[in-house]
Amino acid sequence: AQRVTQPEKLLSVFKGAPVELKCNYSYSGSPELFWYVQYSRQRLQLLLRHISRESIKGFTADLNKGETSFHLKKPFAQEEDSAMYYCALSGSQGGKLIFGQGTELSVKP
Amino acid sequence: DAGVIQSPRHEVTEMGQEVTLRCKPISGHNSLFWYRQTMMRGLELLIYFNNNVPIDDSGMPEDRFSAKMPNASFSTLKIQPSEPRDSAVYFCASSFRAGGGRQFFGPGTRLTVL
Numbered sequence: 001a002q003r004v005t006q007p008e009k010l011l012s013v014f015k016g017a018p019v020e021l022k023c024n025y026s027y028s029g030s031p032e033l034f035w036y037v038q039y040s041r042q043r044l045q046l047l048l049r050h051i052s053r054e055s056i057k058g059f060t061a062d063l064n065k066g067e068t069s070f071h072l073k074k075p076f077a078q079e080e081d082s083a084m085y086y087c088a089l090s091g092s093q094g095g096k097l098i099f100g101q102g103t104e105l106s107v108k109p
Numbered sequence: 110d111a112g113v114i115q116s117p118r119h120e121v122t123e124m125g126q127e128v129t130l131r132c133k134p135i136s137g138h139n140s141l142f143w144y145r146q147t148m149m150r151g152l153e154l155l156i157y158f159n160n161n162v163p164i165d166d167s168g169m170p171e172d173r174f175s176a177k178m179p180n181a182s183f184s185t186l187k188i189q190p191s192e193p194r195d196s197a198v199y200f201c202a203s204s205f206r207a208g209g210g211r212q213f214f215g216p217g218t219r220l221t222v223l
Binding site (some may be wrong): 007014034035036042044045046049086092095096097099100101102 | 113118122142151152153154157164165202206210211212214215216217
């Protein structure tokens with residue numbers, strides 16, 4: 001079965017601390033993995049995807065096929081990073097996305 | 110392009126009433142998705158269309174929910190009759206099928222059923 005698991009509903013860190021939002025997936029094939037972010041009162045927007053291998057706003061994520069994980073990391077969290085983060089999986093080109101439950105990141109001053 | 114447009118942004122209605130949510134996808138996109146977001150269940154895919162044709166409606170909760178896409182620039186999600194448990198934020202998203210899975214989301218419609 002296709003599934004995305006984000007084990008933490010809430011992650012609270014202090015400004016300047018490292019942050020890691022966990023994402024594990026279940027998929028029999030070669031999925032595309034994404035991180036979407038939803039800032040307060042804003043629409044969901046793409047943060048990054050594994051095929052781009054890019055760093056956006058200091059965030060990176062590496063696809064680990066052996067551990068079926070796609071954890072999101074940032075070495076120094078900022079208050080403006082506070083938001084809801086969703087990990088998502090797509091099993092086919094341009095097809096539907098399967099979302100995890102989301103992790104709320106709270107960065108305290 | 111203004112992005113994905115949804116209307117209304119907020120809807121408050123009474124149980125038993127019909128509710129229609131509207132979505133205008135980004136011009137040129139050929140896939141459209143309807144999601145529901147709740148605290149308990151997170152983001153759930155309700156239905157999606159490719160080239161105006163419904164492809165997967167397995168997420169539609171029950172027969173009270175229906176969705177249409179009469180043309181490439183418009184889609185509706187209808188709930189009839191509405192129930193308090195339908196209260197949620199409903200998102201529409203669109204994508205270009207060959208675009209590698211990236212979806213562009215609308216601002217959402219916050220539905221409250223009393």
